[in-house]
Every structure is written in structure tokens, then in C-alpha cells.
Amino acid sequence: xxxxxxxxRVRRTRDLLRRTLTRLLMEKDLKDITVSELTxxxxxxxxxxxLHYKDIYDLFExxxxxxxxxxxxIIARHRQQQRGVILMPVLLDAFKFIAANADVFMALLRTxxxxxxxxxxxxxxxxxxxxxxxxxxAGTEEFFEYYYAFITNGCVALLRRWF
Numbered sequence: 102x103x104x105x106x107x108x109x110r111v112r113r114t115r116d117l118l119r120r121t122l123t124r125l126l127m128e129k130d131l132k133d134i135t136v137s138e139l140t141x142x143x144x145x146x147x148x149x150x151x152l153h154y155k156d157i158y159d160l161f162e163x164x165x166x167x168x169x170x171x172x173x174x175i176i177a178r179h180r181q182q183q184r185g186v187i188l189m190p191v192l193l194d195a196f197k198f199i200a201a202n203a204d205v206f207m208a209l210l211r212t213x214x215x216x217x218x219x220x221x222x223x224x225x226x227x228x229x230x231x232x233x234x235x236x237x238x239a240g241t242e243e244f245f246e247y248y249y250a251f252i253t254n255g256c257v258a259l260l261r262r263w264f
Contacts, residue, residue: 115153117143119164119205122157126208131161158214165217168205171198172221191225192256199260210261222253 121143125134134157140147154160175198179191199206209217226249 111153114145114149118145118150118153118160122160122164123204123208126212127204131157131212131214161212161214164205165209165215168202168209169217169220169224173224176225206260218257222257225253 118139121139125139125142136147136150136157139157140150172195175194176191209215
């Protein structure tokens with residue numbers, strides 16, 4: 102995850118709150134986690150929490166947003182380097198990123214309120230015929246969506262099994 106150019110203490114507090122929320126999400130649903138519980142576990146004052154976030158959902162959305170931005174960066178880097186997306190290098194980098202942030206991904210995949218996977222699938226979708234052909238080769242255009250559904254659902258199943 103990216104680090105903002107804010108004060109080191111602020112970054113440390115936000116990181117602590119995010120790690121604590123991630124651990125709590127492994128135990129219970131997001132809707133069942135309270136700010137009091139989170140701040141008690143993190144040993145952070147409730148007022149400090151509210152300096153950074155509106156509520157638990159705001160904290161969760163910020164975590165999700167950062168992960169999505171990092172995924173966008175991986176995809177954008179491959180699109181620039183290779184004029185389109187070549188599937189295996191992108192997947193390799195994506196899975197390395199997921200492995201490095203496994204605790205966050207397990208929490209995200211476990212959370213019912215998230216649309217994280219849908220967002221990743223949609224932002225990764227090839228944008229035009231040239232992108233489609235760079236991923237699947239020259240083929241029948243009417244089957245591209247089926248290929249994409251097959252690959253993305255296979256990746257999602259692999260992640261769920263892995264975690």
C-alpha cells in the first residue's frame with residue numbers, strides 16, 4: 102500500500118487502525134465491528150480515530166481504495182510497457198502483490214459488504230479490440246467476453262482456494 106506524504110505519526114496511526122480492522126474482519130463481519138472495539142484493540146483514542154475516518158465503513162473503504170489504486174498501477178504499468186496487456190506477466194505481478202498483502206486480501210474476500218472483486222475485474226477488462234487481441238490473440242470477437250469470464254472467475258476461485 103502507498104504511504105502518503107503526511108506526518109510519520111499519522112501514517113503509523115492509520116496503519117495501526119487498518120491492521121487492527123483487518124484482524125477484526127477475520128473474526129466477524131464489518132457490520133458487527135464498532136469504533137469502540139477497534140480503538141480498544143488498537144490502543145488508540147476514539148477521538149484520534151475520528152480525526153482520520155468518519156466511521157468503520159470509511160476506514161474499510163479507504164483500505165479498499167488503496168488496494169484498488171495499487172492494482173490500477175500494476176495494470177497501467179503493463180499496458181504502457183507492452184501496448185496492451187499480456188496476461189501472464191500481469192497475473193504474476195498481481196499475485197505477487199496479493200501475496201505481499203495476504204492479510205488484507207483475506208479480510209476483503211471475507212467481507213460481504215465489499216464489491217472489491219467486481220471492481221478489479223471491471224478495471225482489468227480490456228478496453229478495445231486491440232487490448233482484447235493482445236490478451237487472447239486473434240480470435241472470434243464474440244467469444245472474448247466468454248474467455249474473459251473464464252479467466253477472471255478462475256482467478257477468483259484460485260484466490261478463494263489459496264486463502
